[in-house]
Amino acid sequence: MLLALYPQPDGSHAALESDNVPLQIRASDHPGFLRIVLEGPDDLISKGKVSQKGHEIMVNFPGPAFAVKQQKLPVSYRKNNDALIFALKNSSDLKIFSLDSPSRLVIDAYPKADTKTVNATEKNNPPLKKVGNTPLNPLLKAPTVGLNRGDKSSPLKKGEAGGFSNRIITTSAGRKLKTLPYEGDGDFSNKLSEQYIDTKTEVTASDKTTYDYNFIPEKYKKVWSVLKAENNPFKVIAELSANKPNDADSLGIYHFIYGEALDGAKKYLEAIEQLRLAYVYSTNTELKELAFIRRAEIYQKTGLVYEAKTNYSIFIKDFPSSKYIAKAHLGFANSLSATGEFSEAVRHYENAGRGADVLFSMANALQRSGKVEEAGKAYHNATLVDSSYPGKSPETYYLIGENMRTAGRITEAKRHMSGINTGPFRDNAIISLGLIAMEEADYPRAIEYFKSGAFSKDRKIKEEALLNLSLTYLKANNLKESISSLEEIRHSHFDSSGRYKETLILLAKLYRKEGRGKESVSLLKEVVYGKEPPAEAFAELETLLLEAGERTTGELSLADLWKEVGQWMLDPSREEFLLKIANKLKPHGGPFLKLCSWLVENTSGKARTTAALELADYYVGLGNMPAAERYITVFKDSKAKDAGDAVQRIEARINYSNKRLDPALKNLMAIKEFESSDLKLLGKIINAVKETAPDNTQKVVAFYEKMINKFDGDAEDYIMLADYHYDKERDDRALSYYGTAHEKDPDDEWAMYRLGSISDTDGKNEMLDKLQKGDSLISRLAKTKLRGLSIINKIDEVYQ
Numbered sequence: 001m002l003l004a005l006y007p008q009p010d011g012s013h014a015a016l017e018s019d020n021v022p023l024q025i026r027a028s029d030h031p032g033f034l035r036i037v038l039e040g041p042d043d044l045i046s047k048g049k050v051s052q053k054g055h056e057i058m059v060n061f062p063g064p065a066f067a068v069k070q071q072k073l074p075v076s077y078r079k080n081n082d083a084l085i086f087a088l089k090n091s092s093d094l095k096i097f098s099l100d101s102p103s104r105l106v107i108d109a110y111p112k113a114d115t116k117t118v119n120a121t122e123k124n125n126p127p128l129k130k131v132g133n134t135p136l137n138p139l140l141k142a143p144t145v146g147l148n149r150g151d152k153s154s155p156l157k158k159g160e161a162g163g164f165s166n167r168i169i170t171t172s173a174g175r176k177l178k179t180l181p182y183e184g185d186g187d188f189s190n191k192l193s194e195q196y197i198d199t200k201t202e203v204t205a206s207d208k209t210t211y212d213y214n215f216i217p218e219k220y221k222k223v224w225s226v227l228k229a230e231n232n233p234f235k236v237i238a239e240l241s242a243n244k245p246n247d248a249d250s251l252g253i254y255h256f257i258y259g260e261a262l263d264g265a266k267k268y269l270e271a272i273e274q275l276r277l278a279y280v281y282s283t284n285t286e287l288k289e290l291a292f293i294r295r296a297e298i299y300q301k302t303g304l305v306y307e308a309k310t311n312y313s314i315f316i317k318d319f320p321s322s323k324y325i326a327k328a329h330l331g332f333a334n335s336l337s338a339t340g341e342f343s344e345a346v347r348h349y350e351n352a353g354r355g356a357d358v359l360f361s362m363a364n365a366l367q368r369s370g371k372v373e374e375a376g377k378a379y380h381n382a383t384l385v386d387s388s389y390p391g392k393s394p395e396t397y398y399l400i401g402e403n404m405r406t407a408g409r410i411t412e413a414k415r416h417m418s419g420i421n422t423g424p425f426r427d428n429a430i431i432s433l434g435l436i437a438m439e440e441a442d443y444p445r446a447i448e449y450f451k452s453g454a455f456s457k458d459r460k461i462k463e464e465a466l467l468n469l470s471l472t473y474l475k476a477n478n479l480k481e482s483i484s485s486l487e488e489i490r491h492s493h494f495d496s497s498g499r500y501k502e503t504l505i506l507l508a509k510l511y512r513k514e515g516r517g518k519e520s521v522s523l524l525k526e527v528v529y530g531k532e533p534p535a536e537a538f539a540e541l542e543t544l545l546l547e548a549g550e551r552t553t554g555e556l557s558l559a560d561l562w563k564e565v566g567q568w569m570l571d572p573s574r575e576e577f578l579l580k581i582a583n584k585l586k587p588h589g590g591p592f593l594k595l596c597s598w599l600v601e602n603t604s605g606k607a608r609t610t611a612a613l614e615l616a617d618y619y620v621g622l623g624n625m626p627a628a629e630r631y632i633t634v635f636k637d638s639k640a641k642d643a644g645d646a647v648q649r650i651e652a653r654i655n656y657s658n659k660r661l662d663p664a665l666k667n668l669m670a671i672k673e674f675e676s677s678d679l680k681l682l683g684k685i686i687n688a689v690k691e692t693a694p695d696n697t698q699k700v701v702a703f704y705e706k707m708i709n710k711f712d713g714d715a716e717d718y719i720m721l722a723d724y725h726y727d728k729e730r731d732d733r734a735l736s737y738y739g740t741a742h743e744k745d746p747d748d749e750w751a752m753y754r755l756g757s758i759s760d761t762d763g764k765n766e767m768l769d770k771l772q773k774g775d776s777l778i779s780r781l782a783k784t785k786l787r788g789l790s791i792i793n794k795i796d797e798v799y800q
Contacts, residue, residue, distance in 0.1 A: 020064075020065050020066055020067035021040060021041055021044050021064045021065065021066040021067070022040060022041075022066070022067060022068075023038060023039070023040040023044065023061075023066045023067065023068045023084075024038070024039040024040060024068070025037070025038060025039075025068055025071070025073065025077070025084075026039070026073075027073045027074050027075050028074065029074050032110060033095075033108045033109060033110045033111075034074065034075060034088070034092075034108070034109045034111075035106065035107070035108050035109075036057075036075065036086060036106070036107040036108075036109070037104050037105070037106050037107075038059065038084070038104065038105040038106075038107075039102055039103065039104045039105075040066065040103060041103065042100070042103040043063070043064075044061055044063065044064060044066060044103075045098065045103035045104065045105050046098075046103065047061055047062055047063050048060070048061055048098075048105045049061075049062070050094070050096050050105075050107060052094060054091065055087060055088045055089070055090065055091055055092075056085055056086065056087055056088070057085070057086040057088065057094065057107060057109065058083050058084070058085050058086075059083060059084045059085075059086075059105070059107075060082055060083045061082050061083070061084075062082055063082075065082075066082075068084070075087070075088065086107075088109055088111075089111075090111040090112065091111070091112050092109035092110055092111050092112060093109070093110045093112060094107060094108065094109055094110075095107075095108040095110070096108075097269070211290060211324075212286070212323070214286075215253070215284050215286050215287050216253065216257075217250070217253060219250070220250075220253055220254070220257060223236055223239055223240065223257060224257060226239070227257065227260060227261055227264065231264070233260075233261040233262070233263075233264030233265040234261075234265055236257065236258075236261040236264075237258070237261050237262065237265060240254065240257065240258050240261065248281065249283065251277070251281035251282075252278050252279075252281040252282025252283065252284060252287055252288075252291075253278070253282070253284075253287065254278075255274045255275070255277040255278035255281060255291075256274075256275065256278035256282070256287060256290070256291050258274040258278075259271045259272070259273075259274030259275035259277075259278055259291070259294070259295075260294070262274055263294075263298055268298055268301070268302045269302075271298055272295055272298055272299065275291045275292075275294055275295040275298070276291075276295065278291040279291040279292055279295070289315075289319050289322050289323075289324060290324070292311065292314075292315050292318075292319070293311075293312075293315055293322075293324050293327065293328055293331070295311055296308050296311035296312045296315060296328070296331055297331060299311060300331060300334065300335060305335050305338045305339055306335075306339065308331065308335045309332060309335035309336060309339065312328050312329075312331045312332035312335060313332060315328045315332075316328050316329060316332060316348075325351075326351065326352050326353045327352075329348045329349070329351040329352040330348070330349070330352035330353070330357075330358060330361075332348045333345040333346075333347075333348035333349045333352055333361065333362075333365070334361065336348065336365075337361070337364070337365050337368070342365040342366070342368045342369035343365075343369050345362075345365040346362055346365050346366055346369070349361055349362035349365060350362065354385070355385070356382055356385045356386030356389045357389070359378065359381060359382035359385055360379070360382045360389050360390070360393065360396045361396075362378055362382075363375050363378035363379045363382055363396075363399075363403075364395060364396055364399050366378055367399045367402060367403050367406075368399070372403060372406045372407050373407070375399075375403050376403050376407055379400055379403060394420075394423040394424050394425050395424075395425060397420070397425070398417075398420060398425035398428055398429060398432075400416065401413050401416035401417045401420070401429065401432060402432060404416055405417070405432055405435065405436060410436055410439065410440070413432070413436060414433065414436050417429040417432045417433050417436070418433065427453055427456040427458060427461045427465075428461060430449055430452050430453045430456075430465075431449070431450070431453045431461065431464055431465055431468065433449050434446045434448075434449030434450045434453060434465070434468055434472075435468065437449060438468070438471070438472050438475065441475075443472050443475060443476040446468075446472045447469060447472050447473070447476075450465045450466070450468050450469035450472060451465075451469060452465075453465030453468075454466050454469065460499070463489050463499055463500065463503070464499060466485050466486070466488055466489045466503075467485075467486070467489060467499060467502065467503055467506070469485045470482045470483075470485035470486045470489075470503075470506065471506075473485060474510070479510060479513070479514070482510060483507065483510050483511075483514075486503050486506060486507040486510070487507065489503045490503060490504065490507060490523075501527050501530070501533070501534055501537070502534070502536075504523045504524070504526060504527050504537075505523075505524070505527060505534065505536050505537050505540055507523055508520040508521075508523040508524045508527075508537075508540055509540060511523065512540075512543070512544060512547075515555075516555075517544065517548075517555040517556050517561075518555050518556060520540075520544060521541075521544065521556070521561065521564060521565060524537050524540055524541055524544075524565070525564070525565065528541075528565075528568045533568075538568065538569065538574075541565050541568070541569060542569070542574070542577050544561065544565075545558065545561055545562065545565070545569070545581055546577075546580065546581075548561045549580075549581065549584035549585075558581075558584055558585065558588070559585065559588040559591055562581065562585065562591050562595075563591065566591070566595070569581075570595075570598055570602070572602055572603045572604075572607075575599065575603050575606075575607035576607070578595060578599060578607070579599070579607060579610055579611070581595065582595045582596050582599065582611065582614060583614070586614070586618065592614075592618070593615070593618070595611075596611040596612075596614050596615045596618075597611075597615070599611035600612050600615065600631070600634060608634075608638060609634075609635050609638050612631040612632070612634040612635045612638075613631070613632075613635055613646055613647065613650070615627070615628075615631040616628045616629075616630075616631035616632045616635070616650050617646070617649075617650055619631065620650055620653045620654065620657075623657070625654050625657045625658065628650065628653075628654055629654055632647070632650060632651060632654070635647065644672070645671045645672055645673055648667045648668070648670045648671050649667070649671060649675075649677075649678065651663075651664075651667045652664045652665075652667035652668050652671075652678075652681060653681060655667060656681060656684065656685060656688075659688075661685055661688055661689060661692065661693075664681075664685060665682075665685055665700065665703075668681065668682055668685070668703075669703060673711070674707050674710070674711040675711075676713060676714055676717065678707070679704070679707060679708060679711075679713045679717045680716070680717065682700070682703070682704050682707065683704070683717065683720040683721075685700060686700050686701060686704060686720070686724065697724075701721070701724055704721060705721065708721065714744060714745070715741040715742075715744040715745035715748050715751065716741075718737045718738070718740045718741040718744065719737070719738065719741045719748070719750060719751055721737045722734045722735075722736075722737030722738045722741060722751075722754065725737065726754065726758070731758050734754070734758065735755065735758060735759060738751050738754045738755050739755065742755060
């Protein structure tokens with residue numbers, strides 16, 4: 001586990017050239033050393049070559065071009081072609097290793113002590129005697145660990161068939177410690193100390209369990225006493241390096257004591273390797289178990305939690321009856337808690353004994369997993385065992401207060417958290433107090449707490465404070481300050497964690513409220529591009545799309561927005577939403593056709609049949625009857641319940657287009673609620689029947705009259721019916737329908753002409769006179785009709 005690292009934005013979000021491989025840089029100051037982590041694709045990281053000159057560290061990456069985004073780090077650096085150059089403040093010794101999943105190159109720089117300090121140290125601790133060709137020499141001369149199975153540098157050739165290195169070194173995620181090329185300007189490999197220590201790790205009572213060392217043979221009891229009684233690991237290292245045993249029976253205990261001495265000397269990676277060899281060479285089951293579990297403990301102590309978790313897991317599987325099985329369950333549970341797998345951790349805490357440390361750790365895991373009620377009971381039971389334990393564990397003391405807060409015991413929680421004024425969880429307590437104030441609607445007080453928490457040196461706490469500060473401003477109706485706080489997280493505290501994603505989603509919502517649609521979409525795209533995008537991001541995209549579908553103006557039209565984000569919304573679980581969007585996309589053609597086609601191919605039930613009908617209706621409107629028939633067939637094959645008038649209406653148009661007049665008429669006669677388009681189609685059928693089956697015309701007209709009287713129509717519908725009766729010389733009925741058409745559309749010239757032509761009322765000349773003023777064909781007909789009427793009137797006058 002890499003702790004308290006300053007983050008560099010992930011390559012997927014950095015402004016990089018499209019042909020450059022993204023490289024991520026993180027760095028952090030630790031007590032006694034500086035850690036630099038380079039993360040990127042494996043084919044880039046695996047080629048990394050580290051060299052040192054004076055105060056500068058150079059990391060070359062031959063091969064594809066790479067790019068990093070500039071960001072403030074606790075060490076200055078620059079890019080020079082295929083190399084990154086880091087400028088240290090002091091000349092330093094280096095420790096280099098790599099990790100997988102993801103691929104990382106890790107450089108630990110230990111500042112060299114000044115001459116006076118070195119001389120004073122050498123007086124009190126004389127240097128170890130240089131020895132010849134011994135197993136210890138390679139460990140002291142090269143800061144590398146050949147742990148990968150198949151690594152030619154590994155001293156183990158025979159015996160690997162036992163499977164220890166293959167199972168123990170490789171973690172469940174495939175992460176390995178690797179030997180890396182190094183070029184330096186001095187021998188710095190023997191000055192390593194305090195490496196990889198997680199200073200937040202608490203040593204529990206169960207960790208102090210006394211091991212049984214009865215298997216130590218007589219020949220090694222003296223050197224063992226030097227290690228344990230005199231606490232002088234360096235003397236033991238010197239002794240063992242000069243006296244490697246020749247007999248196979250002694251190799252297991254030799255490597256075990258060697259590993260314990262290296263652990264005492266804080267040479268942790270070397271200690272892990274020696275304990276591996278102890279397991280491989282030992283024929284003593286008890287020694288194998290102890291070497292195995294000690295190896296896991298050192299991994300855990302050095303912060304390599306995933307490696308520790310893997311080792312504990314295998315120990316539990318391979319040694320279920322071991323006297324150390326409870327200790328293994330505790331170590332495994334602690335590792336699971338450290339990686340956020342709290343529910344699984346609880347299961348192993350239950351098998352780790354009933355000590356106060358176990359019970360409180362289990363309660364902590366329950367609290368962190370959100371099981372507040374269960375955690376409260378667990379804290380109560382643990383307190384019965386040892387009420388003083390929380391005072392010795394800052395994490396437990398803080399989480400007990402969190403349990404009070406999340407359980408609604410606000411007054412107790414406030415009093416409890418107010419007492420955390422120092423220690424590693426002080427800033428966490430400040431955040432909790434802010435949440436309590438926000439719960440009490442004391443927004444000024446909450447803002448004060450969160451602003452204080454924003455000064456935390458812990459990046460995640462800082463982000464938490466800023467996010468809650470934004471939420472408080474939002475509750476206080478201060479939208480501007482709320483956005484400002486979120487933008488600070490976005491631009492200055494980049495992180496791929498869920499809280500960062502939560503920040504972007506909230507900021508996207510606020511941008512939407514301000515009418516900044518494009519910026520909102522941009523943030524949401526950033527979230528959904530990443531791994532495991534939260535459901536809330538898609539919910540916000542749904543809102544944006546639905547709002548775009550309701551308006552006719554704005555930054556983004558629905559069609560444009562769908563082109564940007566539609567690909568992420570295609571999921572069968574959103575079928576109801578997708579049908580709404582499809583309906584709104586219908587006027588836009590292409591996007592509508594693609595979405596409905598996707599629904600037909602990828603969903604079932606109502607969504608599929610509805611989309612098929614929409615496509616059939618659309619293609620009918622385009623006159624593409626083969627496509628319309630294809631989708632009507634999809635509907636029928638699904639054996640869905642009848643969709644009512646929609647299916648009849650579509651089939652009527654398909655049948656009419658294919659000159660199947662009787663089926664088309666039957667479809668129309670099955671429609672329960674007529675529309676204007678149905679009357680128009682019925683009118684077309686009447687005209688077609690007059691030519692092909694005139695004897696059936698009256699039957700169709702009778703149905704037309706029934707429907708128009710029941711559902712009404714527009715002027716054109718009545719004119720069609722009036723023309724039919726006019727042709728049949730049924731002037732009275734024709735006049736009635738022409739009159740209705742004229743009422744519905746007083747400007748319809750044809751209705752006016754017919755009324756003026758066949759009406760016997762005094763107003764017919766007035767209607768024709770009105771028509772003749774125009775220049776259309778009907779106007780000219782009206783003029784002719786008026787002249788004819790004038791002649792007839794004059795003749796009548798003469799003969800009268």
